[in-house]
Amino acid sequence: MKKLIQMHEARHELKHGSAGFIRTMSGWFIIVLWLAATWFFASILGDWWAFGDIGAAIERSLLRLELLLHILAALADD
Known part of the structure; x- marks a missing residue:
């Protein structure tokens, strides 16, 4: 019974650095990237x-993007 539990835990390991955790996070990253785009x-x-002004709309969106990148950089520094 102990061996079955160890095998089950090994297959479902989601600790940081494990392959399962990285695959799970990479899937969520794709979803978040798609939603952000x-x-x-x-x-x-x-x-x-x-x-009604496409040039100004793009300019304002670039400012929004810059602000978002600054926020993400500040969060990454923690």
């Missing part, structure tokens, strides 16, 4: 629809 392009289209 969708949000970014949707904000450009929404801004363009609201104000």
Whole structure:
């Protein structure tokens, strides 16, 4: 019985640094990256629809992106 439990634990290990944990996190990273890209392009289209100026919409979206990158950099420093 002890051997079965050890085998089950070995197959379902999700500790930091384990292959299973890295595969799980890489899957979530793809989802988050896709959602961030969708949000970014949707904000450009929404801004363009609201104000009618595509150049200014892109400029404002780049400012949003820069702000988001600064926030992520600050969180990564912790």
